[in-house]
Amino acid sequence: xxxxxxxxxxxxxxxxxxxxxxxxxxxxxxxxxxxxxxxxxxxxxxxxxxxxxxxxxxxxxxxxxxxxxxxxxxxxxxxxxxxxxxxxxxxxxxxxxxxxxxxxxxxxxxxxxx
Amino acid sequence: xxxxxxxxxxxxxxxxxxxxxxxxxxxxxxxxxxxxxxxxxxxxxxxxxxxxxxxxxxxxxxxxxxxxxxxxxxxxxxxxxxxxxxxxxxxxxxxxxxxxxxxxxxxxxxxxxx
Numbered sequence: 001x002x003x004x005x006x007x008x009x010x011x012x013x014x015x016x017x018x019x020x021x022x023x024x025x026x027x028x029x030x031x032x033x034x035x036x037x038x039x040x041x042x043x044x045x046x047x048x049x050x051x052x053x054x055x056x057x058x059x060x061x062x063x064x065x066x067x068x069x070x071x072x073x074x075x076x077x078x079x080x081x082x083x084x085x086x087x088x089x090x091x092x093x094x095x096x097x098x099x100x101x102x103x104x105x106x107x108x109x110x111x112x113x114x
Numbered sequence: 115x116x117x118x119x120x121x122x123x124x125x126x127x128x129x130x131x132x133x134x135x136x137x138x139x140x141x142x143x144x145x146x147x148x149x150x151x152x153x154x155x156x157x158x159x160x161x162x163x164x165x166x167x168x169x170x171x172x173x174x175x176x177x178x179x180x181x182x183x184x185x186x187x188x189x190x191x192x193x194x195x196x197x198x199x200x201x202x203x204x205x206x207x208x209x210x211x212x213x214x215x216x217x218x219x220x221x222x223x224x225x226x227x228x
Contacts, residue, residue: 004156034216043204043219044157088157095170102217104157 004091006105014113019076021108023089026070032092033065033072038107039085048074079112086110116140118220120205126226127195135190135223137205146188147217148180149204157204163188164210195227 003026013019021035032051036044050056050063050072062075072091076083086107095101118139127133139146148160162170163182177199179191188205204222208215 008154036219043222046216046218049216101159101162101170106154106156 004089004103004105006087006089006108008106009109010111011108012111012113013079015079015081017079019079019083019110019112021074021076021087021089021110023072023074023091023105024070025072025089025091025103027091027093027103028067028070030067030091030093033063034090034102035061035063035072035074036088036090036104037085038088044088076110081112081114084110084112118205118207118218120203120220120223122223123221124224124226126228127192128228129195129197131195132191132193134192135203135205135225137188137190137220139186139188139205139207139218139220141207141209141218143207143209143218144185145208145210145215146182146185147206147208148188148190149206149219151202151204151222161190192225195225197227200225200227 005024035048037047038044048061048063050065053065053067056063060077064073086109088107089105090102092100093103121136145164147162150158150160159172160174161180166182166185177194181189202222202224205220206217208217
């Protein structure tokens with residue numbers, strides 16, 4: 001069973017601080033990693049993708065990947081109340097049918113406190 | 115219309131009803147997906163269609179029947195559902211190339227089975 005693990009939270013962070021979200025995965029063959037944001041009652045929205053070890057920055061968001069440790073994280077700088085949402089980690093793997101598929105974690109609920 | 119659209123947005127049905135969920139993507143993608151999202155559980159992949167052929171069925175009960183008439187449209191036909199099938203049903207699409215492609219989600223259909 002290929003798994004993606006996230007701390008379900010809730011994670012509470014003061015406004016303006018750095019929010020750090022973590023994800024581990026079990027499939028060593030995974031090559032593509034995604035972070036989705038999901039507001040309550042809404043569908044997941046892609047915010048970051050990362051494919052190589054190291055950091056990838058996009059505005060206030062930084063994704064970090066360490067394939068040796070099977071670990072991917074998302075940092076949100078200068079957190080805003082609008083960042084309050086559930087963040088889903090998704091990792092690609094090869095399914096039993098031989099095609100690539102995404103496996104999602106349960107998500108971490110983040111609350112930014114004004 | 116842009117992106118991925120789904121109808122209806124909300125659906126209440128009895129266990130003996132037959133209904134269909136519709137998804138349409140306006141992104142020119144060649145793969146479409148149905149996911150089920152239940153409270154406190156990861157997104158569950160139900161069906162994958164790539165180039166209009168079903169390539170994955172994650173042991174979904176036969177009371178769920180997908181249909182993909184072309185690369186832009188995807189249906190999920192529902193019949194004799196159970197209360198535990200109440201969930202958010204999400205459609206997604208992607209462009210399949212050589213690696214794992216980014217999936218874009220529709221707004222979802224919130225289904226309640228009485």
